[in-house]
Amino acid sequence: MPNELSKTYSAKDVEERWYPLWEKKGYFKPLKRGKKGKPYVIVIPPPNVTGILHMGHALNNAIQDILIRWQRMKGIETLWVPGTDHAGIATQNVVEKKLAQQKRDRHQLGREAFVKEVWQWREEYGSTIVRQLRKLGSSCDWSRERFTMDEGLSRAVREVFVKLYEDGLIYQGNYIINWCPRCHTALSDEEAEHQELEGALYYIRYPIKGSKEFVVVATTRPETMLGDTGVAINPSDQRYAHIQGKTVILPLMQREIPVIEDEYVSKEFGTGIVKVTPAHDSNDFEMGRRHNLPEICVMDESGVINENGGQYRGMDRFAARKKIIEDLDKQGLFIEQKKHIHAVGHCYRCNTIVEPYYSKQWFVKMKPLAKKAIAVAEKEKVKFFPERWTKVYLNWMNNIRDWCISRQIWWGHQIPVWYCDDCKKLTVTRDDPTECQHCKSKNIRQDQDVLDTWFSSWLWPFSTLGWPEKTEDLKKFYPTSTLVTAPEILFFWVARMIMAGLYCMKDIPFEDVYLHGTVRDETGRKMSKSLGNIIDPLEIIEEIGADALRFVVISLVSQGQDVYLSKQRFEGGRNFTNKIWNAARFAFMNLEGFKEGSAKLKISANELSLVNQWILQELSKVSRDVENALLKYRFNDACHALQRFIWGDFCDWYLELQKPVLYGNENEEQRKDTQKVLFFVLDAMLRLLHPIMPFITEEIWQQLKNYSTEEMPETIMNANWPDIKFNFQESTFIPAMKEIITEVRDKRARFNIPSKEALHVVIKPLDAGCVTQARMLTELFGSYVKKLAHVGVFEDRLGFKKEKGWLLLNVPSTLHDFEVYVDVGEFIDVDKEKEKLAKELDKMEGFLEAAKKKLSNKSFVERAPREIIEKEEGKQRDLIIKIENLKTAIAEL
């Protein structure tokens, strides 16, 4: 019956079968079983509704799923809250693009119809990413799925806005903000991404009034001169003492503007004279305020020169820049331009160069919120993994600036502020007002702006649990346990969530923050659609399955280092799933007739063969290793430990060694024991692997259940995390046997001895006292060595005398009292062998030299710890023996 498993693993059928079943049965919901105590909770970093699954998501969600599945199997109540983000600007852009294709635009539609259009778009496409997350195997509790604009979360946004306003932490004001001339909206400082660009520093003459002299200013943005209302020098700059208090004529505009003195001006940069444009530069703005300079805005919301720009009106800012320089040049006022590399802000959504723009916006005062957020990181109440991010976080928090939260777009949470046409006062309330709070006038209008997307995301860890209602979920699941995300949104999101949590919930939102690297292509570039270097995770899943994808991606994650991917890398994952599959097939073939309640092995050391003891010992080790790795978020370590055990220990050695036992009928009892152990190890192995590779483990495990007479859980998802502790007496026999086998195989390979040629191997006890032990070796391991190394005779012989064609094996460093010989007869190639042995001898003598030097070093012997010295002495003894052996072997050739 179980042999229906096909020869190669087909991920697609398997994966499509299990996920719907898990979900339907409600296994992703918080389930109480086993351990009491604090539940383990993760909130998903909500992907944009516009999103489609990319490798970054795959990595991010694979990690979360591993943590959740692992904790769930440990009997802890787990919750993984999924959801999506309305992604204000990004989504609006997408829908606008769609409209444009239909030759429509949002202004034609009007606000209400446009918003409706976006909602419709969301209905249609918004579940794409959510469906794709399922394909990955993500075990989120979908019954709790949230959206940053759903009713509850909108309630939360409203609540926190009003609360902040009432606490005096939200204010409205005219300031220079980052403006995207393409999206037509203000951006926060974080949303303006600085990129180093090669620009130019333009040197321009401004005539001094009533004089033939000039002052020379240097600027990177000549077009802003149209709005200049002053020229500034440093008060202590002797070079310019003579122009203090003078007036200059602004070229092109012929405006008279004063020379002011301000400490801000650096004497070293440019000419030491700065043109002051208060409406288009944040430093100039502050300077302007200090000196009461007018603020003249010369651009409109699209970055086009407006009516204040005189003859340049209607020109795009960059066209104007060019024209202005030309015109200045004609007038002899342009001196030169010098190459200048500087960081220029770009819109994080559309990559347009942002314009510092003077406008009325809403802001959140951040300093008061940051205070506690700093403390919790310093006291490690919130811990960052890798730790180095703590510093980055603290640095940002300590230099935090106010957060511009108003956006001039339509898709988002409209700002809950109403202006009264009559008394001009503001109404800010939790429920939509019908009249002015102050004068009861009905002539009120809501603020047209919406809030920054992140103003809803920063509430995510508690808004998704029901806040501001006092729900059961909130009580039970807040604070959450681990946040898994990428460092790119450390400031945007993580830092702000910590502030919001402390402000609204009076408690941290999560205990651990695990920051993983960015997914890049093999040349180190970020994967992006525009670069055309993406590897589509869905395509990979289609081809080789989510398990293989997860395994590969996760094995490359090392402590926050970036992940470099190429398509070729996924082959390894496919091969590994296939290996597991075939190991299982083999196991099932050999469990024929086995049916026992052996899930719990109750066998003491002396009842099992050494090989069985050995694999159980290795299993204990790997279960410990995986546990430790996951505890420390060292996912690649967990992967490697499992791969090494499954492929190396289990498949390459254990299964191969047990073939004689399983095939042969000589020892029925040993065969039964081995079946028991095989069942046990396979079961444990699958459970250890399940968090990383959920589908294949479930598939095999369901088959395995057929062999158990004991009740096993319905799904491996809810099986227990194996806690395996075998402590058999360490045996030197297994490693020695492995060495003998390897060495014999080596001789065979190097001398081209055909596999049909059965070899003769002799163990020679070095003294009579070891005879019994040698006999044990040959008896215990005879069948193994014979099968795995194609040995015909494997015997022990006291006083064995080597003849022509016999070679001393260089191996069993763990067996001091024996020598092992193999007869390669006619196949011997003396020169080849000599060469190899000489090389080996050379190496060993080098090591011995080093060991001797160390041990004869007085300070080493005096200062090094005892066990290190003993180890070194042991090493020296081994080396001496080895060298002796090598020398004899060479001499006897």
Next chain:
RNA sequence: GGGCAAUUAGCUCAGCUGGUUAGAGCGCUACCCUCACAUGGUAGAGGUCACUGGUUCGAGUCCAGUAUUGCCCACCA
């Protein structure tokens, strides 16, 4: 300008609190379609751990500096 990472086999990377004969996967070479798997097996080659100093009995591992690369932050126009 400030900060952070990285630099170990041809490639991609492990190497966590200093003590091994420095590891893995891929690739490479040779042999093997052996009754789980050729998406496989066996064996093998391949490294003066970027450089220079220092601390130490002992450094791939700690410290300082140099170089190269990448990332983040920053209002000097």
